[in-house]
Amino acid sequence: MSALVVARQPTSPAERLKDAAASALIALLLGIPMIGLTTVDQGGALRVATRWPALLAFVAVCFAGRLLLRYASDVLRARRLARETAAEATAGARPAAGGALLTGIGWAALAVALLLPIAFSDNRYVVDTATTVLIYVMLGWGLNVVVGLAGLLDLGYVAFYAVGAYTYGLLSTQLGWGFWQALPVAGAMAAAFGIILGWPTLRLRGDYLAIVTLGFGEIIRVILVNWTELSGGPNGITSIPRPSFFGLPFKPPGDAPTFASFFGLEYSPNQRLIFLYYLILGLALLTNVFVSRMRRLPVGRAWEAMREDEIACKAMGINARNVKLSAFALGAMLGGFAGVFFAARQGFISPESFTFNESAIILAIVVLGGMGSQLGVVLASLVLVLLPELGRDFAEYRMLLFGAAMILIMIWKPGGILAHREPTLRHHRPGGGR
Amino acid sequence: MALALQQLINGLTLGAVYGLIAIGYTMVYGIIGMINFAHGDIYMVSAFIAVTVFTLLAGFGISSIPLSLLLVLLVAVLFTSVYGWTVERIAYRPLRGSTRLAPLISAIGMSIFLQNMVQLTQGARVKPIPPVLVGGIDLLTIDGFTVRLAYSQILIVIVTIALMAAFTWLIGSTSFGRQQRSCEQDRTMTALLGINVDRTISLTFMLGAALAAVAGVMVTVYYGVVDFFIGFVAGIKAFTAAVLGGIGSLPGAMLGGLLIGLIEAFWAAYLSAEYKDVATFSILILVLMFRPSGLLGRPEVEKV
Numbered sequence: 164m165s166a167l168v169v170a171r172q173p174t175s176p177a178e179r180l181k182d183a184a185a186s187a188l189i190a191l192l193l194g195i196p197m198i199g200l201t202t203v204d205q206g207g208a209l210r211v212a213t214r215w216p217a218l219l220a221f222v223a224v225c226f227a228g229r230l231l232l233r234y235a236s237d238v239l240r241a242r243r244l245a246r247e248t249a250a251e252a253t254a255g256a257r258p259a260a261g262g263a264l265l266t267g268i269g270w271a272a273l274a275v276a277l278l279l280p281i282a283f284s285d286n287r288y289v290v291d292t293a294t295t296v297l298i299y300v301m302l303g304w305g306l307n308v309v310v311g312l313a314g315l316l317d318l319g320y321v322a323f324y325a326v327g328a329y330t331y332g333l334l335s336t337q338l339g340w341g342f343w344q345a346l347p348v349a350g351a352m353a354a355a356f357g358i359i360l361g362w363p364t365l366r367l368r369g370d371y372l373a374i375v376t377l378g379f380g381e382i383i384r385v386i387l388v389n390w391t392e393l394s395g396g397p398n399g400i401t402s403i404p405r406p407s408f409f410g411l412p413f414k415p416p417g418d419a420p421t422f423a424s425f426f427g428l429e430y431s432p433n434q435r436l437i438f439l440y441y442l443i444l445g446l447a448l449l450t451n452v453f454v455s456r457m458r459r460l461p462v463g464r465a466w467e468a469m470r471e472d473e474i475a476c477k478a479m480g481i482n483a484r485n486v487k488l489s490a491f492a493l494g495a496m497l498g499g500f501a502g503v504f505f506a507a508r509q510g511f512i513s514p515e516s517f518t519f520n521e522s523a524i525i526l527a528i529v530v531l532g533g534m535g536s537q538l539g540v541v542l543a544s545l546v547l548v549l550l551p552e553l554g555r556d557f558a559e560y561r562m563l564l565f566g567a568a569m570i571l572i573m574i575w576k577p578g579g580i581l582a583h584r585e586p587t588l589r590h591h592r593p594g595g596g597r
Numbered sequence: 598m599a600l601a602l603q604q605l606i607n608g609l610t611l612g613a614v615y616g617l618i619a620i621g622y623t624m625v626y627g628i629i630g631m632i633n634f635a636h637g638d639i640y641m642v643s644a645f646i647a648v649t650v651f652t653l654l655a656g657f658g659i660s661s662i663p664l665s666l667l668l669v670l671l672v673a674v675l676f677t678s679v680y681g682w683t684v685e686r687i688a689y690r691p692l693r694g695s696t697r698l699a700p701l702i703s704a705i706g707m708s709i710f711l712q713n714m715v716q717l718t719q720g721a722r723v724k725p726i727p728p729v730l731v732g733g734i735d736l737l738t739i740d741g742f743t744v745r746l747a748y749s750q751i752l753i754v755i756v757t758i759a760l761m762a763a764f765t766w767l768i769g770s771t772s773f774g775r776q777q778r779s780c781e782q783d784r785t786m787t788a789l790l791g792i793n794v795d796r797t798i799s800l801t802f803m804l805g806a807a808l809a810a811v812a813g814v815m816v817t818v819y820y821g822v823v824d825f826f827i828g829f830v831a832g833i834k835a836f837t838a839a840v841l842g843g844i845g846s847l848p849g850a851m852l853g854g855l856l857i858g859l860i861e862a863f864w865a866a867y868l869s870a871e872y873k874d875v876a877t878f879s880i881l882i883l884v885l886m887f888r889p890s891g892l893l894g895r896p897e898v899e900k901v
Contacts, residue, residue, distance in 0.1 A: 192679040196646040209652045316701050342868035363886035367699055370632040371885055378833050389871040523709050530702055537873045563713040569706025573699045574691045
């Protein structure tokens with residue numbers, strides 16, 4: 164298809180103006196029914212309200228934005244052309260200086276994460292928010308295996324998260340299982356769901372998988388809402404036991420030994436919070452190490468190869484379905500683990516927590532962070548969790564911004580902010596000749 | 598028996614609406630080989646436009662039902678097509694020739710954006726409008742159960758049949774239809790023959806959006822309520838319809854839509870209303886498992 168692309172000439176100011184005017188016209192047409200007009204409820208009946216100033220502002224922004232965009236893209240293109248001609252004389256591989264820097268940032272982030280609860284030991288809010296960030300990091304890393312490494316678009320990832328959470332919720336409240344007993348079972352359960360779903364659909368094209376996972380996420384939610392005997396329906400499962408420190412509960416001193424009394428500490432409710440923080444940090448780090456080791460194994464390399472060219476992989480004798488299925492099941496299992504932690508931390512779960520929005524947020528984290536990049540996921544989770552904390556306005560516009568950001572990132576930097584499309588292993592050192 | 602007949606009528610009505618949306622999926626898939634994830638939200642946007650225009654017309658004192666229906670249809674189709682064009686221009690065109698995953702993700706982003714945009718600008722609450730088309734025909738009564746054919750149901754079926762006829766003609770016998778079909782077969786060759794491929798793809802998106810707009814207006818007339826989330830489930834169901842009928846095939850989309858509508862209506866009446874969505878999604882998975890090319894589709898061969 165790209166054979167027919169003709170290099171665009173730099174545009175004249177008049178052309179840019181015309182182009183921007185066309186954008187403004189489109190913006191006007193888009194804006195009239197949605198921004199210019201709205202219906203408000205007035206005494207039981209609807210009434211049309213107008214917002215012309217907002218519409219005018221929207222159109223003006225589109226006009227100016229388009230004008231600037233065209234100007235900027237022309238300037239950038241001219242510069243790039245100049246640079247490319249200059250670079251052709253001194254042709255050579257670009258040094259891979261970014262790698263060392265990123266590794267450094269990664270270790271620094273780890274140090275910050277380890278020290279954070281010590282520095283903020285009496286600030287509940289900070290530790291709690293950091294725990295939320297880490298849950299998303301873990302989910303992001305799990306989904307990254309599926310989307311970033313294997314290139315399979317999973318739009319119902321939250322279903323596996325829900326399976327993990329409900330498995331722990333049911334096992335603990337019905338059978339009295341502990342956190343550590345339930346963790347592997349819930350992970351296996353989520354992986355099993357991944358296999359059941361992936362088996363029929365993974366041999367199909369990526370688009371089908373996307374919509375099937377979307378439907379599956381919805382099925383799980385509908386079942387959780389309606390199967391009241393099992394899941395408690397819309398009310399969910401309450402009083403899920405919190406995890407204990409190797410059998411020592413986090414409670415005010417009583418008859419049985421507690422965490423505080425065993426270590427001779429003074430009891431404080433923050434101890435459990437900090438323990439939960441380290442727990443999810445440990446789980447997340449384990450995930451990270453596990454996934455980065457998996458990437459070096461033949462199966463991990465097959466994931467990345469499959470992402471780049473499935474037909475070539477099949478021709479090389481790789482069993483496409485099994486390779487995809489392993490990525491899908493592994494991602495589901497990691498989601499299940501995160502779900503167990505979520506249930507244990509909240510002590511309460513309901514279908515409300517597992518809507519499509521949640522899937523969209525996790526996908527946004529992976530996409531914005533850079534598909535395949537572990538550090539990118541951390542940065543994206545930080546931004547996406549902290550942004551709504553900044554204020555109510557941000558919280559309201561959060562999903563809108565996510566959606567817009569997903570489109571823009573795909574257009575400008577399809578690999579994500581920290582693109583990691585480099586293969587994990589290569590035969591020759593980069594820049595070391597071919 | 599009476600219940601079955603009633604559900605047959607309801608199912609066909611519902612199926613006509615799904616079929617209209619499914620045609621949008623099928624056409625876009627046919628021409629660019631991708632699913633338009635924002636299509637369900639385009640339908641939702643149209644339903645909101647319909648609510649606004651109905652309210653506006655009532656405010657102007659226009660009470661003639663045919664006139665107001667025609668006006669609402671016109672306005673909704675016009676504005677919604679612009680939305681369809683914009684979706685293609687922003688989320689698909691810049692990514693032509695990119696990786697497989699990129700347009701999927703940008704389309705998902707577009708879907709999330711549209712949904713939240715409508716929620717923010719039009720409000721998150723359900724919007725009810727006063728019934729537009731009331732009344733119906735009582736067909737027959739068996740054991741005290743009256744089978745009723747509402748006027749709105751007649752309207753939906755007639756509009757759908759008319760649109761289907763117009764569409765078959767448009768794709769089959771017009772210049773645009775030939776361009777559209779040739780783009781489906783080979784875009785590079787079509788471009789070499791002097792046909793504006795970008796324009797054809799844009800028009801395809803607009804036509805799909807126009808049909809979704811009609812579906813949105815019909816649903817608004819039929820149910821009388823809309824909210825910003827209706828596009829999500831309707832989108833998945835219409836997609837299921839497109840897959841069931843064989844994606845890429847226009848009659849298939851309509852057939853799939855009718856089947857999904859019927860299955861849903863009978864499932865809700867005889868098995869359980871809560872799990873009717875689960876039934877649809879299960880059909881999707883089963884079709885993909887056993888007959889991925891659908892009822893009327895051609896098997897797809899991927900070429901290098």
